[in-house]
Amino acid sequence: MTNIPILKERKKQIYHKGEGVFDLTCDTKSLAGSVSQRACVFCGSRVVLYPIADALHLIHGPIGCASYTWDIRGALSSGPELHRMSFSTDLRERDIIFGGEKKLYASLVQLIDTYRPNAAFVYCTCIIGIIGDDVDSVCKRVTEEKGIPVLPVHSEGFKGTKKDGYKAACESLSMLVGTGSVEDIGKYAINIMGEFNIAGEAWTIKEYYENMGIEVVAVFTGDGRVENIKRSHGASLNVVQCSGSILRLAQIMEEKYGIPYIRVSYFGIEDMSKALYDVAAHFKDNLGIMKKTKEIVRNEIDAIYPDLLRYKKALSGKKAAIYVGGAFKAFSMIKALRSLGIDVVLAGSQTGNKDDYAVLRDMCDEGTVILDDANPLELSKYCIEKGADLFVGGVKERPIAYKLGIAFCDHNHERKISLAGYSGMINLAKEVYSSVTSPVWKFAPAKDSFL
Amino acid sequence: MKTQEKIEYKATSNACKLCSPLGASFVFRGIERSIPLLHGSQGCSTYIRRYLISHFNEPVDIACSNFTEETAVFGGGANLKLAVENIIKQYNPKLIGIATTCLSETIGEDVPMILKGYNKEKFDENFPEIVSVSTPSFSGTHIDGFHGAVRAVVDSIAVKKKISTKQINIFSGMLSPADLRHLKEIVSDFSTDYAMLPDYSDTLDGPLWMEYQEIPEGGTKIEKIASMGDAAASIEFGRILAEEESAGKLLTDRFQVPCYSLGLPIGVNETDAFFNALSIITGRPVPEKYIQERGRLIDSYADGHKYVFDARAVVYGEEDLVTGLASFLSEVGIIPIICASGGESGLLKQKILDIIPDAENIGIRIIEGADFVEINEEAKKIDPDFFIGNSKGYRIAREMKKPLIRVGFPIHDRLGGARIIHVGYRGAQQLFDIISNTIIATRQDTSPVGYTYM
Numbered sequence: 053m054t055n056i057p058i059l060k061e062r063k064k065q066i067y068h069k070g071e072g073v074f075d076l077t078c079d080t081k082s083l084a085g086s087v088s089q090r091a092c093v094f095c096g097s098r099v100v101l102y103p104i105a106d107a108l109h110l111i112h113g114p115i116g117c118a119s120y121t122w123d124i125r126g127a128l129s130s131g132p133e134l135h136r137m138s139f140s141t142d143l144r145e146r147d148i149i150f151g152g153e154k155k156l157y158a159s160l161v162q163l164i165d166t167y168r169p170n171a172a173f174v175y176c177t178c179i180i181g182i183i184g185d186d187v188d189s190v191c192k193r194v195t196e197e198k199g200i201p202v203l204p205v206h207s208e209g210f211k212g213t214k215k216d217g218y219k220a221a222c223e224s225l226s227m228l229v230g231t232g233s234v235e236d237i238g239k240y241a242i243n244i245m246g247e248f249n250i251a252g253e254a255w256t257i258k259e260y261y262e263n264m265g266i267e268v269v270a271v272f273t274g275d276g277r278v279e280n281i282k283r284s285h286g287a288s289l290n291v292v293q294c295s296g297s298i299l300r301l302a303q304i305m306e307e308k309y310g311i312p313y314i315r316v317s318y319f320g321i322e323d324m325s326k327a328l329y330d331v332a333a334h335f336k337d338n339l340g341i342m343k344k345t346k347e348i349v350r351n352e353i354d355a356i357y358p359d360l361l362r363y364k365k366a367l368s369g370k371k372a373a374i375y376v377g378g379a380f381k382a383f384s385m386i387k388a389l390r391s392l393g394i395d396v397v398l399a400g401s402q403t404g405n406k407d408d409y410a411v412l413r414d415m416c417d418e419g420t421v422i423l424d425d426a427n428p429l430e431l432s433k434y435c436i437e438k439g440a441d442l443f444v445g446g447v448k449e450r451p452i453a454y455k456l457g458i459a460f461c462d463h464n465h466e467r468k469i470s471l472a473g474y475s476g477m478i479n480l481a482k483e484v485y486s487s488v489t490s491p492v493w494k495f496a497p498a499k500d501s502f503l
Numbered sequence: 504m505k506t507q508e509k510i511e512y513k514a515t516s517n518a519c520k521l522c523s524p525l526g527a528s529f530v531f532r533g534i535e536r537s538i539p540l541l542h543g544s545q546g547c548s549t550y551i552r553r554y555l556i557s558h559f560n561e562p563v564d565i566a567c568s569n570f571t572e573e574t575a576v577f578g579g580g581a582n583l584k585l586a587v588e589n590i591i592k593q594y595n596p597k598l599i600g601i602a603t604t605c606l607s608e609t610i611g612e613d614v615p616m617i618l619k620g621y622n623k624e625k626f627d628e629n630f631p632e633i634v635s636v637s638t639p640s641f642s643g644t645h646i647d648g649f650h651g652a653v654r655a656v657v658d659s660i661a662v663k664k665k666i667s668t669k670q671i672n673i674f675s676g677m678l679s680p681a682d683l684r685h686l687k688e689i690v691s692d693f694s695t696d697y698a699m700l701p702d703y704s705d706t707l708d709g710p711l712w713m714e715y716q717e718i719p720e721g722g723t724k725i726e727k728i729a730s731m732g733d734a735a736a737s738i739e740f741g742r743i744l745a746e747e748e749s750a751g752k753l754l755t756d757r758f759q760v761p762c763y764s765l766g767l768p769i770g771v772n773e774t775d776a777f778f779n780a781l782s783i784i785t786g787r788p789v790p791e792k793y794i795q796e797r798g799r800l801i802d803s804y805a806d807g808h809k810y811v812f813d814a815r816a817v818v819y820g821e822e823d824l825v826t827g828l829a830s831f832l833s834e835v836g837i838i839p840i841i842c843a844s845g846g847e848s849g850l851l852k853q854k855i856l857d858i859i860p861d862a863e864n865i866g867i868r869i870i871e872g873a874d875f876v877e878i879n880e881e882a883k884k885i886d887p888d889f890f891i892g893n894s895k896g897y898r899i900a901r902e903m904k905k906p907l908i909r910v911g912f913p914i915h916d917r918l919g920g921a922r923i924i925h926v927g928y929r930g931a932q933q934l935f936d937i938i939s940n941t942i943i944a945t946r947q948d949t950s951p952v953g954y955t956y957m
């Protein structure tokens with residue numbers, strides 16, 4: 053036990069499996085003063101739209117929001133890299149007083165002339181909602197003048213949580229969908245959704261599907277292109293990963309174009325294979341697809357299995373803490389870590405909902421701590437109390453792990469190593485292995501013989 | 504006919520600046536058992552944490568009052584108080600440093616008013632000091648937030664008890680933890696007492712933990728800040744800061760503590776001025792150790808001068824850092840051909856001219872309010888030998904196939920940003936060695952002969 057205090061209001065968002073009734077509070081605003089690991093609405097929108105590489109992303113507001121999100125995600129592009137630039141209207145005092153519309157207009161015109169993007173997104177940050185700029189009309193005007201879609205993203209930071217930012221982004225995307233030609237799209241065509249091509253992961257996944265005989269119309273939004281998004285309503289199935297971020301768009305597309313969607317995950321052998329089989333099963337009139345799929349899965353697993361066993365031997369019995377953005381990722385991680393012989397003792401997410409946490413509870417072993425919207429103190433407390441050997445999370449969690457002498461695996465958007473697909477599973481094993489078994493931990497204060 | 508004033512609007516592309524709450528957070532992380540609290544929406548604090556963590560590789564807890572839509576309409580008073588209470592319960596701090604954000608400033612929040620009449624009783628004697636600073640991100644940059652927070656802390660805590668002390672107040676500016684450690688060592692070697700604000704040399708650069716620490720140990724002690732009004736003198740770094748409101752000037756005006764406003768002590772010239780000031784204040788000669796250090800540094804200048812002579816450097820970052828680096832570079836014969844900053848004090852040009860009077864004749868370009876796209880365009884015109892600044896210039900340097908020497912903040916693509924020493928003779932030594940060797944290595948690598956000697 054530790055004597056790290058837990059705030060009374062936060063106790064509702066923490067559950068110890070096996071103790072009491074399960075009634076986790078979630079989907080709420082973060083508690084003031086609690087030091088949430090979450091960001092804001094704007095962050096949610098930025099995550100979803102960022103990888104669209106041939107679009108202009110203009111952040112309307114003072115400089116901070118743009119500075120802190122400049123090139124911080126490893127969403128790769130096979131062509132243009134406009135998304136890696138950071139554009140801001142950089143509002144100043146006088147703009148706050150007199151309004152930022154003129155500056156927004158001038159910035160858009162200047163940037164579109166310079167960079168010739170295929171579309172532009174205008175992100176509204178906190179104060180836009182206060183000073184009352186009519187961003188929609190400015191966007192409309194520039195759309196007409198410049199002949200490219202200029203789309204407002206209503207992502208004022210304080211108007212909800214990160215999830216509302218996902219929704220705002222989906223709504224902007226839905227304005228693009230349906231505006232392109234679907235003429236040459238075949239029958240067995242899908243959109244890959246909620247895959248951001250971190251470290252080239254979308255390319256791996258796309259290749260699997262293409263090898264199965266399936267056409268990929270658009271990836272939302274990894275290595276994204278405006279043209280593909282415009283014609284994405286020509287696909288006959290939406291394959292949705294990381295459901296929280298892009299589910300809204302899949303729903304809109306279902307309502308509007310009758311395109312069904314399935315939910316998948318590409319992390320770990322089990323979920324990866326299911327993601328391929330589920331798509332094959334959807335196209336049941338084409339038996340060739342299923343046959344190919346079986347072949348691919350078999351070959352891929354055969355290729356990595358020996359290595360995987362080797363890692364499993366070294367890692368068996370270790371204990372892991374997982375804290376990620378979306379709960380769906382936590383499910384896959386638990387399975388993937390189990391396949392390496394690692395038990396999960398803490399699982400949490402920033403944005404999970406009631407259903408997610410119910411699934412999580414069912415998956416977890418007795419004694420596992422489940423956390424919604426945790427803060428650094430809680431994460432530290434339970435890592436110590438549960439004796440975690442490994443922490444799977446993002447940059448903000450990394451120093452917590454290291455300070456406590458715990459290994460760390462980056463599973464956030466900043467990672468540079470692909471963790472999706474079969475090759476990704478081996479990469480994950482390697483990543484975990486290289487931290488858990490590193491000799492440096494023998495100098496950690498708890499074990500250091502010198503101290 | 505009167506020409507109508509036309510405001511030219513331009514987007515900022517790849518900004519060479521950050522927002523002011525970040526600077527204030529730096530300061531509040533450098534006071535003993537202190538927690539920064541941003542009054543605004545959740546994103547800013549998380550983004551700023553992430554930004555600081557990526558540089559320091561240390562836990563950086565920054566709390567937030569978590570504005571909601573209702574807060575934005577009805578005011579953030581209740582949220583702010585709740586945040587303060589929750590911080591006290593979780594962290595039991597000695598100080599909470601509140602910085603505003605663009606959101607709270609735009610809706611006109613008055614933090615001191617909100618906290619007036621706050622019911623401290625329910626926390627008995629455990630109620631922390633609360634300092635607030637106004638840091639709207641739509642005016643100034645992170646460095647203004649930094650200096651503003653230092654001033655706000657001094658303003659609300661420093662007193663004069665009329666006990667004459669030998670204490671020297673040091674207002675270091677936004678330096679690395681290693682710099683702060685070095686400054687403390689120097690002042691201690693003059694056998695004198697000091698109060699340095701902020702001091703994040705331990706809190707943002709500490710060892711692994713034996714036991715969990717809610718707030719990492721270290722930081723300026725509150726008693727030390729309180730005693731600043733009785734100090735023998737203050738030393739404050741930054742030629743730009745010298746022209747602006749500052750903590751040092753506040754102590755002079757309020758308590759008649761003399762203030763030495765010096766340039767950032769980077770390079771021999773500016774470091775000499777610092778040591779001279781210490782000698783005058785303490786009445787002691789410069790310790791032999793530093794005479795030796797200075798001697799070795801100048802010896803290396805002699806050894807390396809030809810390699811660096813007339814090399815052209817693109818310098819960027821906070822205005823005072825740029826000024827300090829320009830001073831150092833020019834004293835060894837390197838031309839800081841572009842001096843650029845996202846800051847807009849209106850003073851950068853004059854300050855560079857004070858140091859390099861013929862800057863304009865040599866063709867030195869001084870750009871205020873610069874962003875990286877602009878720096879890139881200018882750099883392409885002059886084919887520089889290297890870039891020197893934070894890691895955000897990497898993409899330009901890479902595109903131009905020129906080396907980037909990483910200094911300042913942030914350094915997100917290398918280890919050890921916290922351990923770089925910029926100041927003092929020791930800092931100049933490190934910088935000089937790195938720069939000379941970078942130039943030598945470039946020549947060696949591109950030479951058809953590949954000499955194995957210099």
Ligand code: SF4
Pocket residue numbers: 092093094095113116117176177178179207208209210544545546547548550605606
């Ligand atoms: S909370 Fe508001 S001001 Fe802060 S980063 Fe998000 S949108 Fe920008």
